[in-house]
Amino acid sequence: MKVCPCCGNLLIPKKVLAHYGRYIEVDQCENCGGIWFDKYELYSLNPDEVEKFSIEKGVNSSCQPSYCPNDKNLLRLLKDPIIPKDVIIYYCDQCFGMWLPFDSLKRYKEYQKTRIQKFKEENRGELPKDLEKKIEILLKKGEEDLKEQNDLEFEYKMSQFVSIVLLILRILSYFIKK
Ligand SMILES: [Zn+2]
Ligand SMILES: [Zn+2]
DSSP states (O other): OOBOTTTOOBOEEEEEEBGGGOEEEEEEOTTTOOEEEOTTHHHHBOGGGGGGGOOTTOOOTTOOOOBOTTTOOBOEEOOOTTSOTTOOOEEOTTTOOEEEOHHHHHHHHHHHHHHHHHHHHHTTTTSOHHHHHHHHHHHHHHHHHHHHSOSTTHHHHHHHHHHHHHHHHHHHHHHHHO
16 A cells, blocks of 8 residues: 655545546545656646545645655656746656645646647637648557656656647648648
């Protein structure tokens, strides 16, 4: 059983929906409300599932995590310019698991959702349907390819990858309009 890096309580496994209809099992502390994600789970969690982690007791966001529930390695604060400033993410540089207080998870997933929506709106009506499908497949494949790699930079690479695809889309839609 995994133990909460903040308050030492046992973590409760919760089955939630991820990308492409898959299910993942993440662990939550029902004392402080913090959530532990194993490698890649944070990125793939479906944003609509976040409310499943709200706890009756109320969350304790000021809780400072210490050691990784998997390997007792000291957790570090993730500093990434891409992630909004009010989102607190701790990570383990051994197993690449991540720890988030509930409200940070909420903000992070909100941010992820907005990015996807913005992308869809910006490109609405500009792209032929079959091209949209192809891009979706490309993105899915990109995500899976990146998973093969063995480092924490997955989230970062994924957002880089999305930016590149966006750039290609811009160029393509320019030519299509002409
Ligand atoms: Zn806790
Ligand atoms: Zn670890």
